[in-house]
Every structure is written in structure tokens, then in C-alpha cells.
Amino acid sequence: MRQPRDLNATSAATLGLLHRLRSATAGELARAAESDISPFWGITRSQIFRELPLLAGRGLVGAGDTGPRGSVPYHLTDAGREAFATWLVGVPQVQQPREELLLRIGFGEHFGPDELEVLLGGHREAHEARLAQLEAERVAMLEAGETYRLVTCEYGIRYEKMVLAWIEDLPKLLTS
Amino acid sequence: MRQPRDLNATSAATLGLLHRLRSATAGELARAAESDISPFWGITRSQIFRELPLLAGRGLVGAGDTGPRGSVPYHLTDAGREAFATWLVGVPQVQQPREELLLRIGFGEHFGPDELEVLLGGHREAHEARLAQLEAERVAMLEAGETYRLVTCEYGIRYEKMVLAWIEDLPKLLTS
DNA sequence: TGGTACATGTAACATGTTACATGATTAG
DNA sequence: CTAATCATGTAACATGTTACATGTACCA
Numbered sequence: 001m002r003q004p005r006d007l008n009a010t011s012a013a014t015l016g017l018l019h020r021l022r023s024a025t026a027g028e029l030a031r032a033a034e035s036d037i038s039p040f041w042g043i044t045r046s047q048i049f050r051e052l053p054l055l056a057g058r059g060l061v062g063a064g065d066t067g068p069r070g071s072v073p074y075h076l077t078d079a080g081r082e083a084f085a086t087w088l089v090g091v092p093q094v095q096q097p098r099e100e101l102l103l104r105i106g107f108g109e110h111f112g113p114d115e116l117e118v119l120l121g122g123h124r125e126a127h128e129a130r131l132a133q134l135e136a137e138r139v140a141m142l143e144a145g146e147t148y149r150l151v152t153c154e155y156g157i158r159y160e161k162m163v164l165a166w167i168e169d170l171p172k173l174l175t176s
Numbered sequence: 177m178r179q180p181r182d183l184n185a186t187s188a189a190t191l192g193l194l195h196r197l198r199s200a201t202a203g204e205l206a207r208a209a210e211s212d213i214s215p216f217w218g219i220t221r222s223q224i225f226r227e228l229p230l231l232a233g234r235g236l237v238g239a240g241d242t243g244p245r246g247s248v249p250y251h252l253t254d255a256g257r258e259a260f261a262t263w264l265v266g267v268p269q270v271q272q273p274r275e276e277l278l279l280r281i282g283f284g285e286h287f288g289p290d291e292l293e294v295l296l297g298g299h300r301e302a303h304e305a306r307l308a309q310l311e312a313e314r315v316a317m318l319e320a321g322e323t324y325r326l327v328t329c330e331y332g333i334r335y336e337k338m339v340l341a342w343i344e345d346l347p348k349l350l351t352s
Numbered sequence: 353t354g355g356t357a358c359a360t361g362t363a364a365c366a367t368g369t370t371a372c373a374t375g376a377t378t379a380g
Numbered sequence: 381c382t383a384a385t386c387a388t389g390t391a392a393c394a395t396g397t398t399a400c401a402t403g404t405a406c407c408a
Binding site: 094108119158 | 323
């Protein structure tokens with residue numbers, strides 16, 4: 001069995017969620033991932049199902065007794081808690097940006113102005129929707145006193161506003 | 177041989193770069209990817225080496241005569257040009273955000289204030305460096321009259337400024 | 353009681369990353 | 381001439397995505 005020294009973000013997120021829930025099955029973790037971290041990190045159910053046995057093999061989580069439908073509850077071990085804490089303050093990975101819209105616009109030489117408009121219109125809608133959702137979440141976080149989740153919300157809001165402003169300014173920028 | 181109907185962004189980027197270069201080997205494409213699109217879309221050399229024969233199998237690119245060191249020059253076919261144009265204005269994919277810093281801060285319950293400072297400090301430096309680089313690029317794009325690349329640059333600059341401001345405001349946001 | 357919806361879990365596949373083998377070029 | 385460097389290409393692996401098989405609960 002391979003034993004990589006460091007956690008990747010996906011493994012770490014799994015441990016972090018498990019930390020929060022104390023004990024959880026793969027399905028419960030998947031739901032927690034969706035509600036808690038999906039705005040800034042995506043994990044699929046399948047990944048979690050695959051992760052848990054691997055983490056167990058590395059001694060970072062332990063499996064409890066099989067429950068209904070063969071579902072297995074997992075919990076953090078001391079080693080898992082330690083690995084998570086180490087990851088949390090570790091050297092930040094350089095993120096490779098990945099913006100399909102920008103990729104397309106970088107090839108903008110190949111489309112006419114009306115095509116650009118259509119493309120931008122679709123994105124504007126999507127970003128407006130996300131902005132609205134994040135602002136609603138921010139209110140909820142404020143009320144719940146969840147300061148750390150609040151600032152991640154704030155980040156999302158600022159990001160969406162930045163994108164919307166950029167989309168707004170694009171025609172002007174292109175002709176200047 | 178599998179024949180997916182639509183291109184993914186990575187295949188499309190390969191075609192787009194090939195479009196620009198008219199004819200290129202895998203290595204040349206990799207260098208173009210690095211210089212032209214790396215700020216908003218990462219592709220590795222290995223991916224390009226893998227992509228090209230697949231694209232050729234789908235009839236989107238054609239291979240020329242083997243050159244020095246067994247390198248093969250590829251060029252777009254008419255079908256490839258068409259596939260690229262279709263992708264360019266196609267339905268935008270919903271992007272899954274992927275921000276490791278936010279993931280960590282979302283688990284901020286687990287670290288002390290000084291650990292947060294260290295984490296933020298590292299990121300601030302990285303973002304300042306990127307900002308400086310992008311601003312230099314913007315000047316170059318302006319001089320070259322590359323309007324589309326200019327606006328992608330502008331996006332990057334606004335993004336970096338947004339992140340830096342957010343990092344700056346974080347302590348205040350956390351205590352409010 | 354039939355059937356619709358949902359949840360668990362698996363497997364196949366697509367994409368991204370890393371490490372290496374090989375041959376050419378170049379600097380000393 | 382030799383060693384270091386660099387470029388091409390390959391292969392193994394890690395991660396992410398999609399589709400499916402199965403079983404359970406709910407509800408008309």
C-alpha cells in the first residue's frame with residue numbers, strides 16, 4: 001500500500017468534514033461536503049467512497065460497525081487529526097487557474113461581436129444567480145455566528161461582483 | 177474508437193493554439209500553451225502529447241511528415257476548425273470553484289490566529305507577485321494591440337486585487 | 353401492491369500529474 | 381571528447397466524472 005506523506009486537498013477536506021461530524025458514513029459526508037464546502041471545493045460522492053477505505057488504510061480514519069444498507073460509519077483517528085492539522089497550516093499549493101470563459105475570450109479573435117454578447121449574457125446570468133445565493137448565505141452565516149464560513153462567503157461575493165463588473169466593462173475595454 | 181460529440185476545454189485549447197500557429201509539433205504547442213493561456217488554463221506537455229493522436233483519430237487535426245527527433249507537426253483540418261468554432265460559442269460549463277485557501281479557512285475553527293496570519297502572509301506574497309506579472313503583461317498586450325488578451329489580463333489583475341483586498345480585510349471581518 | 357423516488361455502493365472512464373527513458377545540443 | 385543540459389516522447393499513477401446495479405422507503 002502506497003503511503004504518500006502529505007494529504008491532498010480532497011483527502012484533507014474529507015478529514016475536516018469528518019472532524020466536524022465526529023462520525024459519519026460516506027453518504028453523510030457527501031451531503032456535508034455539498035452544504036459546507038461546495039462553494040469553493042467540489043468533491044463527488046464517488047470520491048468520498050473511494051477515499052474512505054484509502055484513508056482507513058493509512059490509519060487516518062477508523063471504521064465502525066456496518067449499519068443499515070451496509071453503510072459504514074467512519075471516525076477520525078488521532079493520526080487523522082494530526083494529519084489534518086498539519087495540512088491545514090501547510091505550504092499553500094500554487095493554484096492553477098481554470099476559467100473556461102477566459103480561455104474562450106483569449107481566443108476571441110475567432111468570434112464576432114454578437115457571439116461575444118451571447119457568451120457574456122449567459123455568464124452574467126449565472127454569476128448574478130450565484131451572487132444572490134451567496135448573499136443569502138452570508139446572512140445565514142452572520143446569524144449563526146459562523147465567522148470563518150462568513151469570510152469564505154464574503155470572498156465569493158466579492159469574486160462574483162468583480163466578475164460582473166468586468167463583464168460590464170468588457171465592451172469598453174475591447175474598444176479602447 | 178470513442179467519438180464524443182463535444183470538445184472539452186483542454187482539447188479546444190489545443191485546437192485553438194494550433195489554429196494560431198497553423199502548424200505545430202507537440203512541443204511547440206506546449207510552449208504556446210505556457211505563454212498564451214497558462215494564466216487562466218493549465219495544460220501540461222503530457223496532455224498535449226496524448227491529445228494530438230486522439231484529435232487526429234477524430235479527424236480534427238492532421239499529421240504532417242515526421243521531422244527532427246521524430247517530432248510530428250500537426251495542423252487543423254476543416255472539421256477541426258468547425259469543432260473549435262462550435263466550442264467557442266457553446267454553452268458555458270458551470271465551473272466548479274477550487275480554492276484551497278478558502279477550503280482551509282472554511283475549516284478555520286481548527287487554527288489559532290497566528291497560524292492564520294502565516295497562511296495569509298504566504299498567499300499575499302504569491303498574489304502580489306502574480307499581480308505584478310500581470311500588470312507587466314498588460315502593458316505588453318496594450319502595445320501589441322492584442323485586445324482580447326488584454327481583457328483576460330485585466331480580469332487577472334482585478335482578481336488579484338480583489339484577493340489582496342480580501343486578505344487585508346480578513347482580520348476585521350473575522351472579529352465583526 | 354406496484355411503482356416511483358431515493359440512497360448506497362461500484363466500476364468504467366476521462367482528465368491531470370509526475371517520473372522517467374532516450375536522443376540531441378551545447379559548454380567546457 | 382565528455383559531461384551537463386535540454387527536448388521529445390512514454391508510461392504509471394492520481395484525481396475527477398459519469399453511468400450503472402442494487403436495495404430500501406415511501407406513497408398512490
